[in-house]
Amino acid sequence: MFDVAIIGAGVAGLTVGQQLRQAGYRVVVVEKSRGVGGRVATRRLYDTRADHGLRYLEGKGEFLQGLVKILCDRQVLKLWTDKIYQFSPNSQISTSCYIAPEGMSAVAKFLASGLEVWLNHRVESIILNNPVCWQLNFAANNDELPKSLMAKAVVVAIPAPQALMLLESLISQEVLARLRAIEFDPCITVMAGYSSSCQCDRPEKAVVFPESDRLAWIGLDSSKRSNSTSPVFVIQSSAKFAQLYLDAEDLQLAGRELLASAATHWLSWLDSPEWFQVHRWRYAFPRLPLAEMFLDTQTSLPLICCGDWCGGNLLESALQSGLSTAERINSQLQNLSLPGVHFFDSL
Structure with a gap:
């Protein structure tokens, strides 16, 4: 089981992953595409x-x-x-x-340094497997790939409309309305x-x-x-x-x-x-971005949305959203001390 599973290997998702990895958590980033970066693409x-x-x-x-x-x-x-x-x-x-x-894309590859990233993994659904973990189920497109993974916390670092499709049955109508407004x-x-x-x-x-x-x-x-x-x-x-x-x-x-x-x-x-x-x-x-740096879905286990659509619409927003999300996930899990410097200062 992973401590944190991050859906989406864009700038925000990779930033979350690096911060939490360096704090000692076991982190995996799952990405539907063949490479990391999202719109940081070549x-x-x-x-x-x-x-x-x-x-x-x-x-x-x-x-x-x-x-x-x-x-x-x-x-x-x-x-x-x-x-x-x-x-x-x-x-x-x-x-x-x-x-x-x-x-x-070299920028995204730098941000992904040292992270466990599963490419070509499209998350089809998220379910509460038991009181202590989430289960991410993948689209069945390759018999050699795992069909699912377990994690104590999930970060959804993809565009809000895509997040909405994954989370519609899991979160409250109030949170859904905030996602729909993006x-x-x-x-x-x-x-x-x-x-x-x-x-x-x-x-x-x-x-x-x-x-x-x-x-x-x-x-x-x-x-x-x-x-x-x-x-x-x-x-x-x-x-x-x-x-x-x-x-x-x-x-x-x-x-x-x-x-x-x-x-x-x-x-x-x-x-x-x-x-x-x-x-x-x-x-x-x-x-129309979200005013806050992330969207906490207020579920029983940590489940947070982040991205460049949180706090603005620029790459700076993606970085800040990722850092803020890492702090929230950390506080929800074990209150470990996050690195005093941001991950790209210590690589």
């Missing part, structure tokens, strides 16, 4: 990489500043640019943007590669489109890689545009429309890539 494709989730880190906020410093010292991160171009109204936004040359904006991301003959005649590495109904961001992703020989762009949509394709089975049309808009507003050849892939983020950005 895709390998066509002999290169593309960051199709989190674009960069900014050293804003106490916890994020500490993480950025450690990652820069360990050469996981480096400064990418100190300004972002804003299209209409035309201006430069001064901000220090840090990226991982190996892909932003709303997210979606985003569609296009990753596109071009011929080495294409010339990027604009000096900007990234541009935001605050007034566009379609475009939110265009970034020259290949400028993050020292060995890149051909341009690779990442284009992210506005929430309004993504809503139009929220349930579409084929996203190629959405990708083509975003490429056409990028060509119209930025570089004329962006609508003619050698290849492109499209990814849909259904729960990209919390639009």
Whole structure:
């Protein structure tokens, strides 16, 4: 039996796991996907990489500043640019943007260091097995994988709508109402590669489109890689545009429309890539987050929800939510002393 089972290997879930592991608890993180990180994601494709989730880190906020410093010292991160171009109204936004040359997923891999993580494990249900533990049951997609696990405490570190589906039969109507009130904006991301003959005649590495109904961001992703020989762009949509394709089975049309808009507003050849892939983020950005740093479900055994939708909608919120959740779980179990420093200071 584990002391704590964490559902979701995003930034918040990994932060909870590290704090509790270092306090001496036996912790497991279960993740439905093939890798850790959630939206801190990098895709390998066509002999290169593309960051199709989190674009960069900014050293804003106490916890994020500490993480950025450690990652820069360990050469996981480096400064990418100190300004972002804003299209209409035309201006430069001064901000220090840090990226991982190996892909932003390197940040999540750092946060997962030393943790027991079970990938490709989709939690299908949570039940109260007996008065002293929870039982997590997994979708039966592989006979070689365990069908369930037991834990004294559970942390649900996934988007609120997904948490709602797991917890609907376990928690009170009052807590359910708070989960239902959380709303997210979606985003569609296009990753596109071009011929080495294409010339990027604009000096900007990234541009935001605050007034566009379609475009939110265009970034020259290949400028993050020292060995890149051909341009690779990442284009992210506005929430309004993504809503139009929220349930579409084929996203190629959405990708083509975003490429056409990028060509119209930025570089004329962006609508003619050698290849492109499209990814849909259904729960990209919390639009109506929870005011508190976590949601305690008030069940008989510890069961807490956390994530970037708690306390805000930025990576700083995910880190702070994870740290606050670890403190609450610790107090509910044995009142052990949590580490005096945050885990990324001691790795």
